[in-house]
Amino acid sequence: MPKVTVDGLEIEVPDGATVLQACELAGKEIPRFCYHERLSIAGNCRMCLVEVKPGPPKPQASCALPATDGQEIRTDTEMVKTAREGVMEFLLINHPLDCPICDQGGECDLQDQSMYYGRGATRYRMNKRAVTEKYMGPLIKTIMTRCIHCTRCVRFSEEIAGVDEIGAVGRGEDMQITTYLEQAAEHELSANVIDLCPVGALTSRPYAFEARPWELKKTLSIDVSDAVGANITLYSKGREVMRALPRINDAVNEEWLSDKGRYQVDGLMRRRLDKVYMRRDGKLQAAGWDEAFTAIAEAVAGDKGSIAAIAGDLVDCETMFAAKALLRACGSNLLEGRQTGMAYDVSNLAAVNFNSSFAGIEEADAILIVGSHVRWEAPLVNVRLRKAAKRGAKIFIVGPAWDTTYPAEFIGTDLAILNELPSHIAETFEKAERPAVIVGGAGLKNAHGKALALAAGWGAAFNVLHMSASRMGGLMLGYAQKGGIADIAEAKPKVLLSLGADETDYASFADSLKVYVGHHGDAGAHAADIILPAASYAEKDGTYVNTEGRVQFAEKAVFAPGDAREDWTILRALADALGVEVGFDSFGELQSAMIAEVPALGEEGLADYGALPEADKNTRAEGEISAYPVRDFYLTNPIARASEVMQRCSSELLHAGELQEAAE
Amino acid sequence: MSILGKIFTWWNGATIGTSLFTSRRGEKVGTDAQGNTYYRSKNKRDLNTAGSYSGGERRWVIYEGANDASRVPPEWHGWLHGAFDDVPESNLPPARIWEADYTPNATGTPNAYRPQGALEMGGKRARTTGDYEAWTPE
Numbered sequence: 001m002p003k004v005t006v007d008g009l010e011i012e013v014p015d016g017a018t019v020l021q022a023c024e025l026a027g028k029e030i031p032r033f034c035y036h037e038r039l040s041i042a043g044n045c046r047m048c049l050v051e052v053k054p055g056p057p058k059p060q061a062s063c064a065l066p067a068t069d070g071q072e073i074r075t076d077t078e079m080v081k082t083a084r085e086g087v088m089e090f091l092l093i094n095h096p097l098d099c100p101i102c103d104q105g106g107e108c109d110l111q112d113q114s115m116y117y118g119r120g121a122t123r124y125r126m127n128k129r130a131v132t133e134k135y136m137g138p139l140i141k142t143i144m145t146r147c148i149h150c151t152r153c154v155r156f157s158e159e160i161a162g163v164d165e166i167g168a169v170g171r172g173e174d175m176q177i178t179t180y181l182e183q184a185a186e187h188e189l190s191a192n193v194i195d196l197c198p199v200g201a202l203t204s205r206p207y208a209f210e211a212r213p214w215e216l217k218k219t220l221s222i223d224v225s226d227a228v229g230a231n232i233t234l235y236s237k238g239r240e241v242m243r244a245l246p247r248i249n250d251a252v253n254e255e256w257l258s259d260k261g262r263y264q265v266d267g268l269m270r271r272r273l274d275k276v277y278m279r280r281d282g283k284l285q286a287a288g289w290d291e292a293f294t295a296i297a298e299a300v301a302g303d304k305g306s307i308a309a310i311a312g313d314l315v316d317c318e319t320m321f322a323a324k325a326l327l328r329a330c331g332s333n334l335l336e337g338r339q340t341g342m343a344y345d346v347s348n349l350a351a352v353n354f355n356s357s358f359a360g361i362e363e364a365d366a367i368l369i370v371g372s373h374v375r376w377e378a379p380l381v382n383v384r385l386r387k388a389a390k391r392g393a394k395i396f397i398v399g400p401a402w403d404t405t406y407p408a409e410f411i412g413t414d415l416a417i418l419n420e421l422p423s424h425i426a427e428t429f430e431k432a433e434r435p436a437v438i439v440g441g442a443g444l445k446n447a448h449g450k451a452l453a454l455a456a457g458w459g460a461a462f463n464v465l466h467m468s469a470s471r472m473g474g475l476m477l478g479y480a481q482k483g484g485i486a487d488i489a490e491a492k493p494k495v496l497l498s499l500g501a502d503e504t505d506y507a508s509f510a511d512s513l514k515v516y517v518g519h520h521g522d523a524g525a526h527a528a529d530i531i532l533p534a535a536s537y538a539e540k541d542g543t544y545v546n547t548e549g550r551v552q553f554a555e556k557a558v559f560a561p562g563d564a565r566e567d568w569t570i571l572r573a574l575a576d577a578l579g580v581e582v583g584f585d586s587f588g589e590l591q592s593a594m595i596a597e598v599p600a601l602g603e604e605g606l607a608d609y610g611a612l613p614e615a616d617k618n619t620r621a622e623g624e625i626s627a628y629p630v631r632d633f634y635l636t637n638p639i640a641r642a643s644e645v646m647q648r649c650s651s652e653l654l655h656a657g658e659l660q661e662a663a664e
Numbered sequence: 665m666s667i668l669g670k671i672f673t674w675w676n677g678a679t680i681g682t683s684l685f686t687s688r689r690g691e692k693v694g695t696d697a698q699g700n701t702y703y704r705s706k707n708k709r710d711l712n713t714a715g716s717y718s719g720g721e722r723r724w725v726i727y728e729g730a731n732d733a734s735r736v737p738p739e740w741h742g743w744l745h746g747a748f749d750d751v752p753e754s755n756l757p758p759a760r761i762w763e764a765d766y767t768p769n770a771t772g773t774p775n776a777y778r779p780q781g782a783l784e785m786g787g788k789r790a791r792t793t794g795d796y797e798a799w800t801p802e
Binding site: 210211237238239240242268269270271272273274275277283284285520521525526561562 | 793794795796797798799800801
């Protein structure tokens with residue numbers, strides 16, 4: 001623990017800290033452009049210059065200088081001030097003064113720091129450098145003349161995303177950041193470079209010229225595009241969500257966000273359900289709430305218990321609980337959330353949870369992934385796996401090959417390999433100190449029991465990687481039947497409440513009155529007999545539980561369009577129409593009823609599911625994983641499918657090759 | 665204007681009282697392009713008695729048609745408010761060729777400006793923040 005003096009204040013800093021970190025610990029702000037906590041140190045912007053004794057009598061770049069015992073650091077001397085002014089003047093030599101037309105304006109590091117640390121005017125009288133535009137895909141807009149060569153984007157692509165897509169060519173003033181062949185940045189986290197860019201060189205293409213940061217309302221929310229539950233801020237103007245940006249939460253998403261979570265928000269403005277629809281003579285026609293409620297009440301008249309509910313992938317716990325309370329009041333328990341027909345055992349929730357936690361999986365030294373395309377099912381977990389791999393973890397994957405961003409061995413698509421693992425793999429796991437097993441959507445059906453047994457045998461952490469934001473919450477609220485959705489179909493309910501369920505096969509419910517309570521006109525709405533317009537995740541308060549069992553709250557950012565109402569109010573009104581008592585009249589009462597029933601949902605943080613169940617050593621895995629459940633990363637939920645940006649990403653980034661082939 | 669019209673439509677031109685006052689104490693100064701007539705007090709003694717607080721000459725207008733203050737063109741507006749002494753024709757530079765004709769305020773009339781999107785303009789406006797595209801079953 002070296003002791004250093006910062007501006008006369010003596011502090012102790014952790015081993016391996018840099019001078020910049022020491023200054024931060026002492027409460028001194030050091031301006032910087034290239035330095036970023038989560039990226040490697042580049043030391044090329046020179047903005048963090050400080051005076052350090054002992055050392056050469058010149059300013060030192062503090063980000064790249066290790067703090068050593070007895071150092072005397074000054075951040076407030078004349079030398080530091082002039083050094084910063086000088087660096088800022090050099091940076092601004094080639095930076096265009098186009099802040100009024102720049103999308104970064106108002107949240108620009110260069111703008112802020114030139115106000116704090118820069119000189120008032122320039123002495124440069126020659127022409128500025130101009131750089132040609134680069135194409136970086138449908139999400140990233142480039143104005144490379146503004147680039148100050150901090151190389152944060154290059155380091156992010158290489159180190160965090162693990163793809164060599166962005167790089168620099170040329171030297172000195174002629175250096176240019178480019179994707180080399182002008183191809184799009186194709187990985188699932190590409191848009192994070194927009195947040196990293198300290199200037200307006202990389203900005204958001206869908207959000208270009210839409211709004212200024214100071215006119216937006218900021219709402220803390222949770223991403224529902226996958227089961228990671230990334231913490232996001234929704235920036236809204238009036239009744240439209242303009243953009244979503246990640247919030248820092250080291251336990252969940254660090255400070256990254258997948259492209260889908262970031263850019264599906266434009267789907268909130270398209271294909272919205274804003275009217276009540278009823279099917280008359282085989283066609284959906286606009287109707288009133290009362291008519292719809294009367295029709296539902298008539299359908300279950302005499303046999304109230306004949307009502308079932310299927311929860312979609314994006315719904316919050318409150319909605320699911322309101323539906324559960326309604327069904328319970330009617331005398332029914334036909335709840336299911338696993339829309340695609342999965343029927344894994346949920347008697348012990350620890351067996352279907354990501355028990356390592358996302359931060360914990362980084363520490364694993366041997367990881368077996370069974371049937372999960374992690375990069376598409378949970379891009380932010382893939383970042384963690386890459387970190388683990390960089391620390392030396394050996395990773396083995398059962399399932400069709402996909403492009404990992406780290407060294408991993410694919411050991412075939414036949415799940416039977418788990419019964420007799422090749423000796424080198426078994427040996428690796430037996431020797432490993434912190435092994436982990438991850439079971440994904442494609443492995444849950446046939447290999448869940450075997451994976452549990454393997455994990456118990458090795459003493460490994462057992463993890464299940466879900467794909468839908470509502471899954472863990474739904475399981476905690478009892479949205480599971482023994483035989484999965486088939487049990488519901490078998491019960492032949494007279495009324496089927498579909499809470500935004502769009503992946504369900506409605507053909508097996510031909511005789512039921514299908515009531516779709518949701519926000520987007522997708523598969524569910526097309527199959528429905530009655531559509532009740534509801535709110536999306538941005539339009540209601542709600543509790544979400546991510547795949548590691550972390551309970552998180554999201555807040556309402558905007559109002560639902562047209563006649564759409566928050567889901568729980570619809571279900572509450574339906575209770576009146578059915579003549580049953582559900583026991584809550586306000587959102588607060590609903591929440592306390594839910595927390596009284598499932599106390600874990602009332603506490604933010606990891607829920608405790610107890611110990612893993614006893615594994616049956618003799619279970620065997622069998623079957624072939626022919627494909628992963630996620631077919632198209634950008635189009636996995638109704639919001640993303642309605643989003644123009646996601647559709648463009650899908651066609652341009654995932655299916656561009658097919659189009660070319662078709663043209664040839 | 666008929667005498668009946670004069671009695672019952674106070675919003676057109678001068679009332680009987682004003683006409684009487686004008687014929688007795690007013691001196692006609694000029695007429696603008698719209699036909700409004702401008703008067704000033706004839707006698708010096710009116711300067712103090714007939715409501716001139718500033719001590720200056722009293723000036724007024726009798727509208728040809730509706731009594732709408734915005735029908736006074738800017739040059740006569742200047743004269744009415746004492747911005748210059750003499751009548752506009754002899755005091756102001758001649759109108760330039762590029763100067764548009766003066767139009768009175770059209771608010772409340774059928775000629776009023778309607779923004780794009782107003783019902784009178786067909787009710788169709790450009791897309792704006794917060795607009796959403798609703799789903800239809802077809």
